[in-house]
Amino acid sequence: MVSEALKAQMRETVARYPLARSAMLPCLHLAQDEIGYLSDEAIVAVAEAIGVKSDEVESVVTFYSMFHQEPKGRHVIKVCASVSCYLMGCDAVIDRLERRLGVRRGETTPDGRFTLEAVECLAACGMAPALQVNGEFVEQVSPERAERLVTFLEEGGDMAQVRNDWRQFSDGAGMATETEIGATTKASDNGVSNTKKVR
Amino acid sequence: MADSTETQTERAPLPLGPNPRFITENFEVPGIDQIDVYRAHGGYEALAKALKSFQPDDLVEEVKKSGLRGRGGAGFATGLKWSFLPKESPKPRYLCVNGDESEPGTFKDRMIMEVSPHLLVEGVIIASYATKVHHAFIYVRGELLKAGLQVERAVREAAEAGFIGKNILGSGFDLAITVHHGAGAYICGEESALLESLEGKRGYPRLKPPFPAVVGLYSGPTVINNVETLAALPAIARYGADVYAAYGTEKSKGTRVYCLSGHVNRPGNYEAPLGLPMRTLIEDLGGGMRDGRAVKAIIPGGSSSPMLGADKLDLPLDYEAVAAAGSMLGSAGVIVVDDQTCIVGATLRMSEFYRDESCGKCTPCREGTFWLVQLVERLEAGEGRESDIDLLLDICDNMFGKCFCPLGDAATSCIVSSIKLFRDEYIHHVREHACLVGPGATRAHATAEAHAR
Numbered sequence: 001m002v003s004e005a006l007k008a009q010m011r012e013t014v015a016r017y018p019l020a021r022s023a024m025l026p027c028l029h030l031a032q033d034e035i036g037y038l039s040d041e042a043i044v045a046v047a048e049a050i051g052v053k054s055d056e057v058e059s060v061v062t063f064y065s066m067f068h069q070e071p072k073g074r075h076v077i078k079v080c081a082s083v084s085c086y087l088m089g090c091d092a093v094i095d096r097l098e099r100r101l102g103v104r105r106g107e108t109t110p111d112g113r114f115t116l117e118a119v120e121c122l123a124a125c126g127m128a129p130a131l132q133v134n135g136e137f138v139e140q141v142s143p144e145r146a147e148r149l150v151t152f153l154e155e156g157g158d159m160a161q162v163r164n165d166w167r168q169f170s171d172g173a174g175m176a177t178e179t180e181i182g183a184t185t186k187a188s189d190n191g192v193s194n195t196k197k198v199r
Numbered sequence: 200m201a202d203s204t205e206t207q208t209e210r211a212p213l214p215l216g217p218n219p220r221f222i223t224e225n226f227e228v229p230g231i232d233q234i235d236v237y238r239a240h241g242g243y244e245a246l247a248k249a250l251k252s253f254q255p256d257d258l259v260e261e262v263k264k265s266g267l268r269g270r271g272g273a274g275f276a277t278g279l280k281w282s283f284l285p286k287e288s289p290k291p292r293y294l295c296v297n298g299d300e301s302e303p304g305t306f307k308d309r310m311i312m313e314v315s316p317h318l319l320v321e322g323v324i325i326a327s328y329a330t331k332v333h334h335a336f337i338y339v340r341g342e343l344l345k346a347g348l349q350v351e352r353a354v355r356e357a358a359e360a361g362f363i364g365k366n367i368l369g370s371g372f373d374l375a376i377t378v379h380h381g382a383g384a385y386i387c388g389e390e391s392a393l394l395e396s397l398e399g400k401r402g403y404p405r406l407k408p409p410f411p412a413v414v415g416l417y418s419g420p421t422v423i424n425n426v427e428t429l430a431a432l433p434a435i436a437r438y439g440a441d442v443y444a445a446y447g448t449e450k451s452k453g454t455r456v457y458c459l460s461g462h463v464n465r466p467g468n469y470e471a472p473l474g475l476p477m478r479t480l481i482e483d484l485g486g487g488m489r490d491g492r493a494v495k496a497i498i499p500g501g502s503s504s505p506m507l508g509a510d511k512l513d514l515p516l517d518y519e520a521v522a523a524a525g526s527m528l529g530s531a532g533v534i535v536v537d538d539q540t541c542i543v544g545a546t547l548r549m550s551e552f553y554r555d556e557s558c559g560k561c562t563p564c565r566e567g568t569f570w571l572v573q574l575v576e577r578l579e580a581g582e583g584r585e586s587d588i589d590l591l592l593d594i595c596d597n598m599f600g601k602c603f604c605p606l607g608d609a610a611t612s613c614i615v616s617s618i619k620l621f622r623d624e625y626i627h628h629v630r631e632h633a634c635l636v637g638p639g640a641t642r643a644h645a646t647a648e649a650h651a652r
Contacts, residue, residue: 022398063384064341
């Protein structure tokens with residue numbers, strides 16, 4: 001169901017751009033965030049909001065890897081599988097998660113709680129291996145920590161808690177408290193873990 | 200060598216000490232992502248100075264003088280790029296910020312956007328003023344949710360404080376900034392694909408020329424700059440081009456944020472002057488190799504740059520020196536690979552990236568990236584033939600320079616360079632049906648993995 005509020009949000013988004021069509025990706029994000037996936041109805045609503053045919057919207061949807069036309073699990077775990085994470089052992093993390101969740105990469109658990117994906121570089125190479133749960137980073141994960149994370153989420157744990165106490169899941173061996181080395185300082189994690197999500 | 204001695208004396212003492220941090224100076228300050236903290240540490244003073252002391256064209260000259268070059272990958276001179284914008288145009292001109300960071304091995308822009316989004320926003324406003332742009336777009340990679348939200352909030356705060364909007368700080372300069380979230384496509388980091396994406400289309404690269412400076416977003420003249428490039432502007436405006444240009448090498452000025460990853464003890468982002476010796480980055484800043492292992496290969500500028508052997512450890516990390524060594528500084532994503540790593544396995548992983556991210560617009564890239572993976576996969580699984588190695592090089596030859604955009608070229612880098620440096624290791628896979636080093640050397644892990652796909 002595409003709500004009137006969502007349609008209004010789309011119209012508002014369209015107005016921010018010099019050309020309505022530029023609101024394509026933002027409107028698709030809005031619809032997917034609210035409905036959970038891009039249903040046929042959502043695609044029609046986006047097409048109407050920006051004044052193009054729904055085929056054109058669908059052609060865009062199928063190009064971008066973040067858009068999906070089927071529902072996903074409540075917790076979408078995306079494990080980076082690109083080269084820096086590969087060197088640091090991400091395949092073992094993915095293997096362990098596959099066994100723990102009983103699904104292969106790309107699949108959703110039958111109860112609809114978890115979707116496991118292996119994705120391309122998440123720009124977290126300095127804290128590899130890295131994964132995201134619904135867009136939130138968990139870095140320096142080992143197979144054991146990944147498993148702990150799943151248990152935590154199964155027990156109703158909140159990702160906000162992971163954010164505030166990420167060492168519980170990632171062994172942050174001195175990463176955030178790295179002292180100065182000469183005049184050049186490591187700045188990979190500073191300020192990141194204590195900042196609040198703003199939306 | 201009288202000249203060089205003279206240069207030495209001229210350059211010493213360096214105005215801000217040996218290791219200025221033009222970008223990451225205040226990154227350890229708690230709450231630097233909030234506008235009041237950012238301002239308490241001198242934030243937006245550079246903007247005020249730029250608006251007050253410079254006419255737009257003078258600012259372009261100042262940036263030219265600073266020697267600042269694009270930090271996204273190509274390393275094109277920023278001020279020169281700006282000066283390609285036509286003086287008169289019937290269509291509005293735009294600035295697009297490339298925050299679509301997704302080059303494997305690169306994680307600096309995400310840090311800048313997450314930790315100090317106001318630094319980027321200040322840079323965007325300065326660049327817009329210099330290029331006489333009244334609407335700037337910040338394209339943030341969709342997966343980088345937090346970075347996008349941080350930048351969005353920073354733009355909102357800056358607008359409330361009067362740094363964005365009408366008549367900024369009484370200068371008569373107007374600017375609107377729109378933050379735009381991508382949706383998962385490496386190709387959108389290519390500037391013309393980014394424009395297509397911003398126009399609500401599939402992210403296919405455009406034919407060039409015309410270049411975006413002439414026909415860009417909505418067919419208007421458009422500047423596209425990387426996040427780190429723009430984040431350097433407040434420092435240039437604040438300290439002056441001469442101070443910035445006092446660092447680095449003759450042609451690679453200023454500092455870079457080097458992204459160090461792979462088998463080192465302290466991976467992370469390190470800001471240092473251009474020309475930093477690779478050995479200093481890996482051994483001093485990065486704390487050396489993990490488990491006391493040796494360096495086998497270094498990928499100096501993200502996975503699109505050809506890998507280099509351990510004999511290049513003393514290479515200065517600047518655009519010219521890395522290019523002369525047969526690679527490129529690219530995004531300065533330095534990936535260090537140790538001697539216990541199977542190079543065929545690592546190459547396979549990099550090749551898979553380009554196959555998955557090829558947009559499919561042109562045949563050499565769409566087909567080539569697919570077949571490269573097929574062959575490397577077969578070799579890694581111990582099921583390849585020796586002729587596959589030359590076949591790989593042949594495919595690369597058919598791709599390099601023949602694809603529509605640089606993605607196809609990039610896909611050949613890891614293959615060609617790894618075969619050049621480690622051909623014996625490829626041959627070992629064929630003859631012994633196993634890896635030379637790593638877990639695959641003793642058991643058929645590779646085969647099992649390949650079959651599991």
